[in-house]
Amino acid sequence: MKEYGLFINGQWEAAKGGKTASTINPATEEPWATVAVADRDDVRKAVAAAKKAHDTGVWRNKSPEERGAILQKVAMAIFERQNELAEVEVMDGGGTIRKAMAMDVPGTAQTFMHFGQFICGDEYKAMLQEDYEEQMPVPSRNLVVREPIGVCAGITPWNFPMIMASWKIAPALAAGNTVVIKPASVTSVSTLMLAEICTQAGVPAGVVNVVSGPGGTAGEELATHPDIGKVAFTGSTEVGRRIMQLAAGTLKKVTLELGGKSPNIILPDANLDTAALGALFGTFMHQGQICESGTRVLVHESIHDAFLEKMIAGTRRIQLGNTLDPSTSMGPVVSAAQRDTVEQYVKLGHEQGAKCVIGGKRPAALQKGYYFEPTIFDGVDNKMRIAQEEIFGPVVSVIRYKDEDEAVRIANDSVYGLGGAVWSQNNERALAVARRIETGTVWINDYHMINMRFPFGGYKQSGVGRELGKWGLAEYHEVKHIHIGENTPPEGKIYLQLLLN
Amino acid sequence: MPTISITQRAAEVVERLRQSRTGALTFTIDGGCCEGTAPHLFENAVITSTAAHAGEVAGVPVYLQAAMAPLYDDADVTIDVIDDPMSDSMSLETELGLRFVLRQNRACSLGSSD
Numbered sequence: 246m247k248e249y250g251l252f253i254n255g256q257w258e259a260a261k262g263g264k265t266a267s268t269i270n271p272a273t274e275e276p277w278a279t280v281a282v283a284d285r286d287d288v289r290k291a292v293a294a295a296k297k298a299h300d301t302g303v304w305r306n307k308s309p310e311e312r313g314a315i316l317q318k319v320a321m322a323i324f325e326r327q328n329e330l331a332e333v334e335v336m337d338g339g340g341t342i343r344k345a346m347a348m349d350v351p352g353t354a355q356t357f358m359h360f361g362q363f364i365c366g367d368e369y370k371a372m373l374q375e376d377y378e379e380q381m382p383v384p385s386r387n388l389v390v391r392e393p394i395g396v397c398a399g400i401t402p403w404n405f406p407m408i409m410a411s412w413k414i415a416p417a418l419a420a421g422n423t424v425v426i427k428p429a430s431v432t433s434v435s436t437l438m439l440a441e442i443c444t445q446a447g448v449p450a451g452v453v454n455v456v457s458g459p460g461g462t463a464g465e466e467l468a469t470h471p472d473i474g475k476v477a478f479t480g481s482t483e484v485g486r487r488i489m490q491l492a493a494g495t496l497k498k499v500t501l502e503l504g505g506k507s508p509n510i511i512l513p514d515a516n517l518d519t520a521a522l523g524a525l526f527g528t529f530m531h532q533g534q535i536c537e538s539g540t541r542v543l544v545h546e547s548i549h550d551a552f553l554e555k556m557i558a559g560t561r562r563i564q565l566g567n568t569l570d571p572s573t574s575m576g577p578v579v580s581a582a583q584r585d586t587v588e589q590y591v592k593l594g595h596e597q598g599a600k601c602v603i604g605g606k607r608p609a610a611l612q613k614g615y616y617f618e619p620t621i622f623d624g625v626d627n628k629m630r631i632a633q634e635e636i637f638g639p640v641v642s643v644i645r646y647k648d649e650d651e652a653v654r655i656a657n658d659s660v661y662g663l664g665g666a667v668w669s670q671n672n673e674r675a676l677a678v679a680r681r682i683e684t685g686t687v688w689i690n691d692y693h694m695i696n697m698r699f700p701f702g703g704y705k706q707s708g709v710g711r712e713l714g715k716w717g718l719a720e721y722h723e724v725k726h727i728h729i730g731e732n733t734p735p736e737g738k739i740y741l742q743l744l745l746n
Numbered sequence: 747m748p749t750i751s752i753t754q755r756a757a758e759v760v761e762r763l764r765q766s767r768t769g770a771l772t773f774t775i776d777g778g779c780c781e782g783t784a785p786h787l788f789e790n791a792v793i794t795s796t797a798a799h800a801g802e803v804a805g806v807p808v809y810l811q812a813a814m815a816p817l818y819d820d821a822d823v824t825i826d827v828i829d830d831p832m833s834d835s836m837s838l839e840t841e842l843g844l845r846f847v848l849r850q851n852r853a854c855s856l857g858s859s860d
Contacts, residue, residue, distance in 0.1 A: 461841040
C-alpha cells in the first residue's frame, strides 16, 4: 500500500494529528493507498508557508520569463511521468486509462505549458502594464499595472483531479502568486505528485502546498483564513454558495465553477450520425461525471425517432470493464455513494414517467466495482427531477421540442448555465441559437472541447468568474493604478484652489 | 410541502454538532456537480430570500433553494448519514468523518406546483 503525506513548504509531511485515510480504487473496491488527512492546524501551516514564500518575493520577484520557463519545465516533467500519473488517476478516480492518457495527462501538461508560454509573450506584457496620458484635471501619466494577489487557495473536485489542480496552480503561479490546494480527499494523490513535480522543476519551496482534508474543517479554514486573498473552487453549487459566504468575512476574491444541467440542442438539419455520437460523448464521457456534460439532449420532433435509434446503437459500442485495459471505454463511477445517487435518480425517472430505453442498471457481468450502465431516458419533460437536478452519472434525458423558440426556452429553463451545444449543418443558424443560450460555453457541432486559451465558467448558479486563457489569468491579479503627476510648483496644481484661498 | 424526515442516527449526529457549535444550525438542500442534490448542515448560514422553508428535523429548520422547491413539492425524502471520512462537502458533519445524504422515498408528482 502506497502512503502519501501532505506537501507543505517543499516537502512531504504527516498530518499533525497523525490521521490518514484509505483511497479506494472504484473499479476493484480495494484500497490502494493511504493519504494524510489535514486538520485546521495543518492548513494553517501550509498557509503560513505560502505567505512566507510570497512575502520573501522568491517567486513573484522573478521575471515573467523566468516563471514561464519553470512552468514549461513542469509541463515537460508531467509528460516524462505520464504513465505513473495516468495510473494514479485511474486508480483514484475510476476513469479509464484511455481517458487518462488522452485527456488527464496532456490536459494537465498543456495547462502549465500554455500559461508558461503566455507570460513570456507580448500579450502578457501589455496586460501587466498599460500606460495612459491624461490632461484633466492635471497633466499626468497613468500606469495600470497588474500584481499578484498573494496566497491563493484552490479547492478541487474528484472528477478530473489533476487537470482541475492545474487550472488553479498554473495561472496562479504564472501571475506570481503562491498557492495552497485542497484536492478532493478521495482523489488527492495526483495533485500531491504535481506539487512535488513543480518543486523538482524549480518552483521554490512554499510556493505550491497541497493539503487534503474534510471540507468542514480544512475547507472552512481556507475559506476564512485572513492571509488568503483568493479562493478558486470547482464543485457543487451549494458548497460554492457556502464558500462565498465564508469568504465574505475577509472579503476574498472568489472564482467558482459549479454545477450544470447543460442543454445539447439537435437542430433538424444536423448530421444525425455525428450528432448522435456527439451527444453520447457529451453525456457519457467519464461516466457523465463532468460538470458541463450535455445531460439534456433536446431533439426536434421531426428527427426524434431516427436520432434516438442512433443514440441507442452508439451506446451499445461503449465497453465497460477493467479501467487499466486500453480497450475499456467506460469505467465505474467514483464511489458506492455516487452509484446509490445514480440509482435513486433512475428510480425517480421511472416514477415520473420517463422511459428508460437502454441501461438503467448495474452491469451483470461486473460484480466488483461501482459500475453503472450508460442510461438513456426518452420522453423526458423538462420539469422532471432527472432533467433539473445534476445526477453526475451516466444518465441522459432526451427531450422533444417543436421549434427553435421552444428549444431555447427549454435550454434556458434551468438554474444552471455552464455549457451546452447546438448541432446543425448550417453554422449561421446554429450560431443564432448559440447566442440565445444562457451558458458560459456553447459548442457548435462538438462537445467537451475545452481549450486552455479560452475562458470557461458559468452563467447563473453555475459560477462566478472565469478560468483559463487571459480571462482566467486576469483573475489572479490585483489591479493597481499609479498616477504620476508633473513635478511643478504649487501654481501648477489647480486643485489646491479648492482648499486654499 | 415535501415530507422530510431524518433517521435516528442522523439526528444524533445533528445533536453532537449542536453541542460543539455556538451558532444556529440550518439544513439547506441544493444540488450541482459532484455532490448532486444533498443536504448540507451549516452554522450561521445566510439563507437566500427565495429559499423555501420546507420543514424541521431534529430541531433544525430545513430550507430548499428556490429552484429545488417546485421539484420537491410533495416529495418524500429522508436525511440519513453515512460514514465518509473523505467527504469534501463544507457540511459540518464532515469533521466527524460522516456525510449526510438524501434518501428519495417518493418523487414529487409532476406539475403539482403549477
